[in-house]
Amino acid sequence: MSNKETLLSVDDIEVFYGETQALFGVSLDVYEGELVTMIGGNGAGKTTTLRTISGLLSPRVGSITFKGDGIAGEGPDEIVKLGISQAPEGRMLFSGLTVEENLYAGAYHRSDEAAVEEDLEMVYDYFPQLPDLLDHNAEDLSGGQQQMLTIGRALMSDPDLLLMDEPSLGLAPQLVQTIGGIVEDLRDDGQTILLVEQNAELALDISDRGYVVQTGEVVASGPTEELRDTDAVRSAYFGQ
Structure with missing residues (x-):
């Protein structure tokens, strides 16, 4: 390498x-x-x-x-x-926020809205379950769905x-x-x-x-x- x-x-x-x-x-x-x-x-x-x-x-x-x-x-x-972005152990999602709000929270420091939307579509490509769950609170997801959201949120910072x-x-x-x-x-x-x-x-x-x-x-x-x-x-x- x-x-x-x-x-x-x-x-x-x-x-x-x-x-x-x-x-x-x-x-x-x-x-x-x-x-x-x-x-x-x-x-x-x-x-x-x-x-x-x-x-x-x-x-x-x-x-x-x-x-x-x-x-x-x-x-x-x-x-x-x-x-550098982290998908932490134990997921550490914002449990009271929706899936969509959690994803946007991952991009909180970014100002290029078009690039953020592009990355959102990329996250949906990796995790096709998430678009159907956007209005659900993070705490209501299954463990597997929460893990997908955790990784997706980390990716939204464009690391x-x-x-x-x-x-x-x-x-x-x-x-x-x-x-x-x-x-x-x-x-x-x-x-x-x-x-x-x-x-x-x-x-x-x-x-x-x-x-x-x-x-x-x-x-x-x-x-x-x-x-x-x-x-x-x-x-x-x-x-x-």
């Missing part, structure tokens, strides 16, 4: 919750057009890494570079404007980098495959994605490269076909 431009570079970040250290020198790179996954068990530090990239947390040590500029310490609103945190969590097996296919389609259409996923099989199937995270450290990385049968993956998930 070295011939592609590095879009995101996380370099040796240490992150704390109060005095409790959560990340111990995590480093990773994402190149333009890639689908990169971070896998690991519960509490490994995957979500903390995404939260730090998206500005919800600040690293005490280390740097984060996006499109060549340092962004560590920038606030979440500024990070979105710079071109250069899409962060996805556990998109398969709590979904029926058939829906897991559907969401996985949509994530692949997004990558194939040119969307750069950093995916955090506890479903290692799904993540390794659809991603180009992966990082295995355990207790706040990257313990293995490489092309996903090479990671699949490594001791690091077995250790991260099964304690072997």
Whole structure:
């Protein structure tokens, strides 16, 4: 992937919750057009890494570079404007707003109305269920529909980098495959994605490269076909 431009570079970040250290020198790179996954068990530090990239947390040590500029310490609103959007774990939708209102909320910082409408149609192409649900409140949707709306809302910010945190969590097996296919389609259409996923099989199937995270450290990385049968993956998930 070295011939592609590095879009995101996380370099040796240490992150704390109060005095409790959560990340111990995590480093990773994402190149333009890639689908990169971070896998690991519960509490490994995957979500903390995404939260730090998206500005919800600040690293005490280390740097984060996006499109060549340092962004560590920038606030979440500024990070979105710079071109990073997150589909968070637990969906975090505006439950009292309609599907349509949630989608437009994703584009709150954009002023080109024609481009916003174009992206709305793109979201409907990826998620054909959504146009029939526009007047429904987000809280009334099924889990799968909420996940589709979460990803759609993130896409409405027109991100250069899409962060996805556990998109398969709590979904029926058939829906897991559907969401996985949509994530692949997004990558194939040119969307750069950093995916955090506890479903290692799904993540390794659809991603180009992966990082295995355990207790706040990257313990293995490489092309996903090479990671699949490594001791690091077995250790991260099964304690072997």
